[in-house]
Amino acid sequence: MSDWIQSLPEAARLYLEGRRLDEVECIISDLPGIARGKAVPASKFARQSEFHLPNSIFFQTITGGWTPEADADNFVEPDMILKPDMSTTTAAPWTGDWTLQVIHDAFDRDGEPVPFAPRNVLKQVVALYHAQGWDPVVAPEMEFYLVARNTDPGKPIEAMMGRTGRPAAARQAYSMSAVDEYGPVIDDIYDFAEAQGFEIDGITQEGGAGQVEINLRHGDPVKLADEVFFFKRMIREAALRHDCFATFMAKPIEGEPGSAMHIHHSVIDRETGRNIFSGPQGGETDAFFNFLGGLQRNLPAAIPVLAPYVNSYRRYVKDYAAPINLEWARDNRTTGLRIPIAPPHARRIENRVAGMDCNPYLGIAASLACGYLGLMDEDWPTKQFRGTAYDGEGDFPQILGEALERFDAAERLHETLGRDFARVYAAVKRNEYEEFLQIISPWEREHLLLNV
Structure with a gap:
Protein backbone atom coordinates (compact mmCIF):
# COMPACT_ATOMS: atom_id res chain seq x y z
CA MET A 1 0.00 0.00 0.00
CA PRO A 113 -13.42 28.36 7.99
CA VAL A 114 -16.47 29.02 5.82
CA PRO A 115 -19.01 30.03 8.50
CA PHE A 116 -22.08 28.47 6.88
CA ALA A 117 -20.54 25.06 6.15
CA PRO A 118 -22.51 22.72 8.48
CA ARG A 119 -19.48 20.85 9.84
CA ASN A 120 -17.81 24.18 10.65
CA VAL A 121 -20.96 25.35 12.48
CA LEU A 122 -20.87 22.29 14.72
CA LYS A 123 -17.12 22.67 15.31
CA GLN A 124 -17.68 26.27 16.39
CA VAL A 125 -20.29 25.25 18.98
CA VAL A 126 -18.07 22.43 20.30
CA ALA A 127 -15.22 24.96 20.64
CA LEU A 128 -17.42 27.07 22.95
CA TYR A 129 -17.71 24.07 25.29
CA HIS A 130 -13.97 23.44 25.10
CA ALA A 131 -13.31 27.05 26.10
CA GLN A 132 -15.20 26.33 29.33
CA GLY A 133 -13.20 23.17 29.99
CA TRP A 134 -15.98 20.83 28.87
CA ASP A 135 -16.42 18.04 26.33
CA PRO A 136 -19.98 17.73 25.02
CA VAL A 137 -21.09 14.14 24.39
CA VAL A 138 -23.99 13.10 22.18
CA ALA A 139 -25.72 9.90 21.13
CA PRO A 140 -28.08 10.19 18.14
CA GLU A 141 -30.96 7.85 17.39
CA MET A 142 -31.93 7.57 13.72
CA GLU A 143 -35.47 6.71 12.65
CA PHE A 144 -36.39 6.11 9.01
CA TYR A 145 -38.84 4.25 6.80
CA LEU A 146 -38.26 1.53 4.25
CA VAL A 147 -40.91 2.19 1.62
CA ALA A 148 -42.00 0.89 -1.78
CA ARG A 149 -40.30 2.52 -4.73
CA ASN A 150 -42.09 5.79 -5.46
CA THR A 151 -41.30 7.33 -8.86
CA ASP A 152 -44.47 9.42 -9.15
CA PRO A 153 -44.60 12.30 -6.60
CA GLY A 154 -48.36 12.50 -7.24
CA LYS A 155 -48.90 9.12 -5.56
CA PRO A 156 -48.84 8.57 -1.78
CA ILE A 157 -45.83 6.82 -0.29
CA GLU A 158 -46.52 3.23 0.72
CA ALA A 159 -44.74 0.83 3.06
CA MET A 160 -42.46 -1.69 1.38
CA MET A 161 -43.59 -5.27 0.93
CA GLY A 162 -41.74 -7.58 3.30
CA ARG A 163 -41.25 -11.30 3.03
CA THR A 164 -44.89 -12.01 3.99
CA GLY A 165 -46.21 -9.70 1.26
CA ARG A 166 -48.16 -7.68 3.86
CA PRO A 167 -46.86 -4.15 4.50
CA ALA A 168 -48.85 -3.83 7.75
CA ALA A 169 -46.91 -6.81 9.17
CA ALA A 170 -44.01 -4.43 9.78
CA ARG A 171 -45.97 -2.11 12.08
CA GLN A 172 -45.42 -3.88 15.42
CA ALA A 173 -43.08 -1.77 17.58
CA TYR A 174 -40.03 -3.66 18.90
CA SER A 175 -41.14 -6.84 17.12
CA MET A 176 -38.28 -9.05 15.94
CA SER A 177 -40.58 -10.60 13.33
CA ALA A 178 -41.22 -7.12 11.94
CA VAL A 179 -37.48 -6.50 11.58
CA ASP A 180 -37.20 -9.86 9.80
CA GLU A 181 -39.78 -8.61 7.26
CA TYR A 182 -36.99 -6.67 5.57
CA GLY A 183 -34.04 -8.72 6.81
CA PRO A 184 -31.99 -8.54 3.57
CA VAL A 185 -31.91 -4.72 3.78
CA ILE A 186 -30.88 -4.87 7.44
CA ASP A 187 -28.18 -7.42 6.60
CA ASP A 188 -26.68 -5.06 4.03
CA ILE A 189 -26.82 -2.17 6.51
CA TYR A 190 -24.86 -4.27 9.01
CA ASP A 191 -22.36 -5.35 6.34
CA PHE A 192 -21.87 -1.82 5.04
CA ALA A 193 -21.49 -0.45 8.59
CA GLU A 194 -18.83 -3.07 9.38
CA ALA A 195 -16.92 -2.23 6.19
CA GLN A 196 -17.05 1.45 7.14
CA GLY A 197 -15.92 0.84 10.71
CA PHE A 198 -19.14 2.06 12.34
CA GLU A 199 -20.53 0.51 15.51
CA ILE A 200 -24.31 0.12 15.65
CA ASP A 201 -25.63 0.06 19.20
CA GLY A 202 -28.90 -1.54 18.15
CA ILE A 203 -31.62 -1.84 15.47
CA THR A 204 -35.31 -1.95 16.40
CA GLN A 205 -38.68 -1.85 14.69
CA GLU A 206 -40.49 1.41 15.46
CA GLY A 207 -44.24 2.06 15.52
CA GLY A 208 -44.76 2.74 11.82
CA ALA A 209 -45.12 0.24 8.98
CA GLY A 210 -41.57 -0.32 7.78
CA GLN A 211 -40.15 2.19 10.30
CA VAL A 212 -36.72 1.33 11.73
CA GLU A 213 -34.54 2.90 14.42
CA ILE A 214 -30.75 2.64 14.57
CA ASN A 215 -28.93 3.76 17.72
CA LEU A 216 -25.29 4.86 17.69
CA ARG A 217 -22.84 4.75 20.58
CA HIS A 218 -22.28 8.03 22.42
CA GLY A 219 -19.22 10.12 21.64
CA ASP A 220 -17.77 13.28 20.16
CA PRO A 221 -20.43 15.42 18.42
CA VAL A 222 -18.47 15.99 15.20
CA LYS A 223 -17.59 12.31 14.88
CA LEU A 224 -21.19 11.24 15.51
CA ALA A 225 -22.54 13.81 13.03
CA ASP A 226 -20.06 12.46 10.45
CA GLU A 227 -21.43 8.97 11.08
CA VAL A 228 -25.08 10.03 10.68
CA PHE A 229 -24.10 11.85 7.47
CA PHE A 230 -22.45 8.66 6.18
CA PHE A 231 -25.24 6.41 7.49
CA LYS A 232 -28.02 8.24 5.67
CA ARG A 233 -26.27 7.75 2.36
CA MET A 234 -25.38 4.14 3.16
CA ILE A 235 -28.91 3.19 4.24
CA ARG A 236 -30.34 4.60 1.01
CA GLU A 237 -27.87 2.52 -0.98
CA ALA A 238 -28.73 -0.65 0.98
CA ALA A 239 -32.44 -0.13 0.30
CA LEU A 240 -31.91 0.40 -3.44
CA ARG A 241 -30.23 -3.00 -3.64
CA HIS A 242 -33.57 -4.54 -2.63
CA ASP A 243 -35.94 -2.58 -4.85
CA CYS A 244 -37.16 -0.20 -2.14
CA PHE A 245 -36.40 3.30 -0.89
CA ALA A 246 -35.15 4.45 2.50
CA THR A 247 -36.62 7.82 3.42
CA PHE A 248 -35.65 10.20 6.20
CA MET A 249 -38.64 12.48 5.68
CA ALA A 250 -40.10 13.58 9.00
CA LYS A 251 -43.61 12.40 8.02
CA PRO A 252 -43.59 10.32 4.83
CA ILE A 253 -46.83 8.33 5.27
CA GLU A 254 -50.23 9.71 6.26
CA GLY A 255 -51.53 8.15 9.46
CA GLU A 256 -48.14 6.74 10.51
CA PRO A 257 -45.74 8.16 13.13
CA GLY A 258 -43.01 10.54 12.01
CA SER A 259 -39.27 9.89 12.11
CA ALA A 260 -37.08 11.65 14.66
CA MET A 261 -33.38 12.05 15.36
CA HIS A 262 -33.43 11.98 19.15
CA ILE A 263 -30.23 13.49 20.57
CA HIS A 264 -28.91 12.40 23.98
CA HIS A 265 -26.69 14.96 25.71
CA SER A 266 -24.17 14.89 28.50
CA VAL A 267 -21.19 17.11 29.28
CA ILE A 268 -17.82 15.95 30.65
CA ASP A 269 -15.36 18.04 32.64
CA ARG A 270 -12.13 17.78 30.62
CA GLU A 271 -9.90 17.96 33.70
CA THR A 272 -11.63 15.43 35.94
CA GLY A 273 -13.47 13.29 33.38
CA ARG A 274 -16.67 13.61 35.43
CA ASN A 275 -20.14 14.13 34.03
CA ILE A 276 -21.05 17.67 35.10
CA PHE A 277 -24.73 16.68 35.28
CA SER A 278 -23.97 14.54 38.38
CA GLY A 279 -22.56 15.68 41.72
CA PRO A 280 -20.11 13.87 44.04
CA GLN A 281 -22.97 12.02 45.75
CA GLY A 282 -24.64 11.15 42.44
CA GLY A 283 -27.35 13.79 42.54
CA GLU A 284 -28.42 16.14 39.76
CA THR A 285 -26.35 19.33 39.63
CA ASP A 286 -27.18 22.94 38.82
CA ALA A 287 -25.49 22.34 35.44
CA PHE A 288 -28.00 19.59 34.70
CA PHE A 289 -30.92 21.91 35.38
CA ASN A 290 -29.26 24.84 33.58
CA PHE A 291 -28.82 22.74 30.43
CA LEU A 292 -32.47 21.69 30.63
CA GLY A 293 -33.54 25.30 31.14
CA GLY A 294 -31.48 26.39 28.15
CA LEU A 295 -33.19 23.82 25.95
CA GLN A 296 -36.63 24.97 27.13
CA ARG A 297 -35.85 28.65 26.58
CA ASN A 298 -33.97 28.49 23.29
CA LEU A 299 -35.33 25.51 21.35
CA PRO A 300 -38.48 27.36 20.15
CA ALA A 301 -36.22 29.71 18.16
CA ALA A 302 -34.01 26.84 16.93
CA ILE A 303 -36.92 24.81 15.53
CA PRO A 304 -36.23 25.70 11.85
CA VAL A 305 -32.85 23.97 12.19
CA LEU A 306 -34.34 20.88 13.87
CA ALA A 307 -37.47 20.87 11.66
CA PRO A 308 -36.23 22.36 8.37
CA TYR A 309 -39.09 21.67 5.92
CA VAL A 310 -42.83 22.18 5.70
CA ASN A 311 -43.25 18.41 6.05
CA SER A 312 -41.32 18.50 9.34
CA TYR A 313 -44.24 20.08 11.19
CA ARG A 314 -46.61 17.26 10.26
CA ARG A 315 -44.66 15.11 12.72
CA TYR A 316 -45.69 17.18 15.78
CA VAL A 317 -49.07 15.55 16.29
CA LYS A 318 -50.55 14.41 19.61
CA ASP A 319 -50.29 10.68 20.33
CA TYR A 320 -48.06 9.99 17.30
CA ALA A 321 -44.81 9.41 19.23
CA ALA A 322 -43.63 13.00 18.73
CA PRO A 323 -43.49 15.87 21.24
CA ILE A 324 -45.81 18.84 21.05
CA ASN A 325 -44.16 20.81 23.85
CA LEU A 326 -40.91 21.23 25.79
CA GLU A 327 -41.96 19.77 29.10
CA TRP A 328 -39.36 17.58 30.80
CA ALA A 329 -39.70 14.43 32.87
CA ARG A 330 -37.83 11.33 33.92
CA ASP A 331 -38.46 8.28 31.73
CA ASN A 332 -41.51 9.84 30.02
CA ARG A 333 -41.59 9.55 26.23
CA THR A 334 -44.49 12.00 25.84
CA THR A 335 -42.33 14.99 26.83
CA GLY A 336 -40.07 16.86 24.44
CA LEU A 337 -37.18 16.58 26.91
CA ARG A 338 -36.74 13.17 28.54
CA ILE A 339 -34.35 12.04 31.24
CA PRO A 340 -33.58 8.35 30.58
CA ILE A 341 -32.93 5.90 33.40
CA ALA A 342 -29.14 5.86 33.86
CA PRO A 343 -26.49 5.71 36.60
CA PRO A 344 -24.97 9.06 37.69
CA HIS A 345 -21.90 8.79 35.45
CA ALA A 346 -24.17 8.33 32.39
CA ARG A 347 -26.82 10.91 33.34
CA ARG A 348 -28.06 12.54 30.16
CA ILE A 349 -30.83 14.64 28.64
CA GLU A 350 -32.67 13.44 25.53
CA ASN A 351 -33.92 16.08 23.09
CA ARG A 352 -36.84 14.41 21.26
CA VAL A 353 -37.74 17.45 19.12
CA ALA A 354 -35.31 17.07 16.19
CA GLY A 355 -36.62 15.39 13.04
CA MET A 356 -34.60 12.86 11.04
CA ASP A 357 -34.86 15.23 8.08
CA CYS A 358 -32.52 17.74 9.73
CA ASN A 359 -28.88 18.04 8.76
CA PRO A 360 -27.08 16.04 11.50
CA TYR A 361 -24.32 18.63 11.90
CA LEU A 362 -26.81 21.48 12.23
CA GLY A 363 -29.34 19.58 14.37
CA ILE A 364 -26.69 18.58 16.89
CA ALA A 365 -25.11 22.06 16.77
CA ALA A 366 -28.46 23.78 17.44
CA SER A 367 -29.32 21.46 20.34
CA LEU A 368 -25.87 21.90 21.89
CA ALA A 369 -26.11 25.68 21.40
CA CYS A 370 -29.40 25.84 23.31
CA GLY A 371 -27.94 23.85 26.20
CA TYR A 372 -24.77 25.94 26.19
CA LEU A 373 -26.74 29.18 26.47
CA GLY A 374 -28.59 27.67 29.42
CA LEU A 375 -25.29 26.84 31.13
CA MET A 376 -23.95 30.33 30.50
CA ASP A 377 -27.14 32.12 31.58
CA GLU A 378 -27.87 29.76 34.47
CA ASP A 379 -31.37 29.14 33.15
CA TRP A 380 -33.70 27.05 35.26
CA PRO A 381 -36.34 24.71 33.85
CA THR A 382 -40.00 24.43 34.76
CA LYS A 383 -41.05 21.84 37.31
CA GLN A 384 -40.89 18.23 36.18
CA PHE A 385 -44.01 17.30 34.22
CA ARG A 386 -46.29 14.62 35.63
CA GLY A 387 -48.62 12.64 33.41
CA THR A 388 -49.12 12.63 29.64
CA ALA A 389 -47.58 15.68 27.99
CA TYR A 390 -49.79 15.26 24.92
CA ASP A 391 -52.57 16.78 27.05
CA GLY A 392 -50.65 20.05 27.41
CA GLU A 393 -50.26 23.05 25.16
CA GLY A 394 -47.68 23.38 22.39
CA ASP A 395 -44.46 25.27 23.12
CA PHE A 396 -43.04 25.70 19.65
CA PRO A 397 -44.19 26.78 16.17
CA GLN A 398 -46.36 24.45 14.13
CA ILE A 399 -45.54 25.88 10.69
CA LEU A 400 -42.23 26.76 9.06
CA GLY A 401 -43.14 30.40 8.39
CA GLU A 402 -43.77 31.13 12.07
CA ALA A 403 -40.66 29.19 13.06
CA LEU A 404 -38.50 31.31 10.76
CA GLU A 405 -39.84 34.50 12.35
CA ARG A 406 -38.73 33.27 15.77
CA PHE A 407 -35.36 32.21 14.40
CA ASP A 408 -34.84 35.63 12.82
CA ALA A 409 -35.28 37.31 16.21
CA ALA A 410 -32.96 34.99 18.18
CA GLU A 411 -29.84 37.12 18.48
CA ARG A 412 -28.12 35.00 21.13
CA LEU A 413 -28.68 31.84 19.10
CA HIS A 414 -27.30 33.55 15.98
CA GLU A 415 -24.20 34.55 17.91
CA THR A 416 -23.66 31.01 19.16
CA LEU A 417 -24.18 29.30 15.81
CA GLY A 418 -22.56 32.11 13.82
CA ARG A 419 -24.24 35.19 12.37
CA ASP A 420 -23.23 34.44 8.79
CA PHE A 421 -24.66 30.94 9.10
CA ALA A 422 -27.93 32.29 10.55
CA ARG A 423 -28.25 34.79 7.69
CA VAL A 424 -27.63 32.23 4.95
CA TYR A 425 -29.76 29.52 6.55
CA ALA A 426 -32.75 31.81 7.09
CA ALA A 427 -32.58 33.10 3.50
CA VAL A 428 -32.47 29.60 2.01
CA LYS A 429 -35.31 28.31 4.22
CA ARG A 430 -37.51 31.31 3.48
CA ASN A 431 -36.92 30.76 -0.23
CA GLU A 432 -37.96 27.10 0.14
CA TYR A 433 -41.06 28.07 2.11
CA GLU A 434 -42.10 30.59 -0.55
CA GLU A 435 -41.60 27.93 -3.24
CA PHE A 436 -43.89 25.59 -1.30
CA LEU A 437 -46.61 28.24 -1.00
CA GLN A 438 -46.85 28.34 -4.80
CA ILE A 439 -47.91 24.66 -4.90
CA ILE A 440 -51.62 23.76 -4.88
CA SER A 441 -52.18 20.49 -3.01
CA PRO A 442 -54.66 17.67 -3.80
CA TRP A 443 -56.52 18.53 -0.55
CA GLU A 444 -57.16 22.05 -1.79
CA ARG A 445 -58.39 20.83 -5.16
CA GLU A 446 -60.63 18.20 -3.58
CA HIS A 447 -62.28 20.35 -0.92
CA LEU A 448 -62.12 23.91 -2.25
CA LEU A 449 -62.57 23.63 -6.02
CA LEU A 450 -66.40 23.44 -5.95
CA ASN A 451 -67.23 24.17 -2.31
CA VAL A 452 -66.05 27.72 -1.62
Missing part, protein backbone atom coordinates in the same frame (compact mmCIF):
# COMPACT_ATOMS: atom_id res chain seq x y z
CA SER A 2 1.02 3.61 -0.53
CA ASP A 3 2.25 5.52 2.52
CA TRP A 4 -0.89 7.67 2.74
CA ILE A 5 -3.11 4.58 2.72
CA GLN A 6 -1.09 3.05 5.55
CA SER A 7 -2.04 6.04 7.73
CA LEU A 8 -5.80 5.68 7.18
CA PRO A 9 -8.25 4.49 9.86
CA GLU A 10 -8.08 0.74 10.44
CA ALA A 11 -11.44 -0.07 8.84
CA ALA A 12 -10.43 1.67 5.59
CA ARG A 13 -7.11 -0.20 5.51
CA LEU A 14 -8.81 -3.53 6.10
CA TYR A 15 -11.31 -2.80 3.35
CA LEU A 16 -8.49 -2.28 0.87
CA GLU A 17 -6.35 -5.20 2.00
CA GLY A 18 -5.25 -7.13 -1.07
CA ARG A 19 -7.16 -4.77 -3.36
CA ARG A 20 -6.33 -1.84 -5.60
CA LEU A 21 -8.01 1.45 -4.70
CA ASP A 22 -9.74 2.89 -7.76
CA GLU A 23 -11.40 6.11 -6.66
CA VAL A 24 -11.76 8.59 -3.81
CA GLU A 25 -14.95 10.58 -3.26
CA CYS A 26 -14.12 14.00 -1.82
CA ILE A 27 -17.33 15.09 -0.10
CA ILE A 28 -18.83 17.83 2.05
CA SER A 29 -22.31 18.28 3.50
CA ASP A 30 -24.51 21.07 2.13
CA LEU A 31 -27.30 22.65 4.21
CA PRO A 32 -29.83 19.81 3.67
CA GLY A 33 -27.13 17.22 4.40
CA ILE A 34 -26.63 16.07 0.80
CA ALA A 35 -23.10 14.91 -0.02
CA ARG A 36 -21.53 17.32 -2.51
CA GLY A 37 -18.07 17.06 -4.00
CA LYS A 38 -15.96 15.31 -6.59
CA ALA A 39 -14.88 11.77 -7.38
CA VAL A 40 -11.22 11.58 -8.35
CA PRO A 41 -8.91 8.73 -9.35
CA ALA A 42 -6.92 7.40 -6.40
CA SER A 43 -3.63 8.34 -8.05
CA LYS A 44 -4.74 11.97 -8.38
CA PHE A 45 -6.04 12.13 -4.81
CA ALA A 46 -2.65 10.95 -3.54
CA ARG A 47 -1.04 14.00 -5.20
CA GLN A 48 -3.52 16.67 -4.10
CA SER A 49 -3.90 18.34 -0.70
CA GLU A 50 -7.12 20.25 -1.48
CA PHE A 51 -9.76 20.86 -4.12
CA HIS A 52 -12.27 23.59 -4.90
CA LEU A 53 -16.05 24.05 -5.07
CA PRO A 54 -18.07 27.27 -5.33
CA ASN A 55 -19.55 28.50 -2.05
CA SER A 56 -22.92 28.69 -3.80
CA ILE A 57 -23.56 25.04 -2.87
CA PHE A 58 -24.73 26.48 0.46
CA PHE A 59 -27.19 28.84 -1.24
CA GLN A 60 -29.10 26.08 -3.04
CA THR A 61 -32.60 25.06 -1.97
CA ILE A 62 -33.80 21.48 -1.61
CA THR A 63 -35.64 21.86 -4.94
CA GLY A 64 -32.45 22.81 -6.78
CA GLY A 65 -33.18 26.54 -6.90
CA TRP A 66 -30.82 29.27 -5.80
CA THR A 67 -30.95 31.92 -3.10
CA PRO A 68 -28.64 34.67 -4.41
CA GLU A 69 -29.68 37.08 -1.63
CA ALA A 70 -27.95 34.82 0.90
CA ASP A 71 -24.57 35.83 -0.52
CA ALA A 72 -23.16 38.98 1.09
CA ASP A 73 -20.77 39.29 -1.89
CA ASN A 74 -23.53 39.71 -4.48
CA PHE A 75 -23.49 36.08 -5.62
CA VAL A 76 -20.12 36.07 -7.34
CA GLU A 77 -19.66 32.39 -6.39
CA PRO A 78 -16.06 32.37 -5.19
CA ASP A 79 -14.32 29.04 -4.81
CA MET A 80 -13.89 27.50 -1.39
CA ILE A 81 -10.77 25.54 -0.51
CA LEU A 82 -11.76 22.05 0.64
CA LYS A 83 -9.21 20.17 2.72
CA PRO A 84 -9.57 16.47 3.61
CA ASP A 85 -10.01 15.28 7.16
CA MET A 86 -8.27 11.95 6.68
CA SER A 87 -9.60 10.63 9.99
CA THR A 88 -13.03 10.44 8.32
CA THR A 89 -11.84 8.17 5.51
CA THR A 90 -14.17 5.23 5.08
CA ALA A 91 -15.28 2.71 2.47
CA ALA A 92 -18.09 3.16 -0.03
CA PRO A 93 -18.88 -0.58 -0.09
CA TRP A 94 -21.93 -0.35 -2.37
CA THR A 95 -19.89 0.85 -5.36
CA GLY A 96 -18.86 -1.40 -8.23
CA ASP A 97 -15.15 -0.72 -7.69
CA TRP A 98 -12.94 -0.11 -4.65
CA THR A 99 -13.82 3.37 -3.48
CA LEU A 100 -13.15 5.45 -0.37
CA GLN A 101 -15.03 8.50 0.91
CA VAL A 102 -13.32 11.40 2.69
CA ILE A 103 -15.14 14.29 4.37
CA HIS A 104 -13.58 17.68 3.71
CA ASP A 105 -13.63 20.95 5.63
CA ALA A 106 -14.34 24.24 3.86
CA PHE A 107 -12.11 27.32 4.05
CA ASP A 108 -12.17 30.66 2.25
CA ARG A 109 -9.24 32.04 0.28
CA ASP A 110 -7.81 33.62 3.46
CA GLY A 111 -7.73 30.24 5.17
CA GLU A 112 -10.69 30.98 7.47
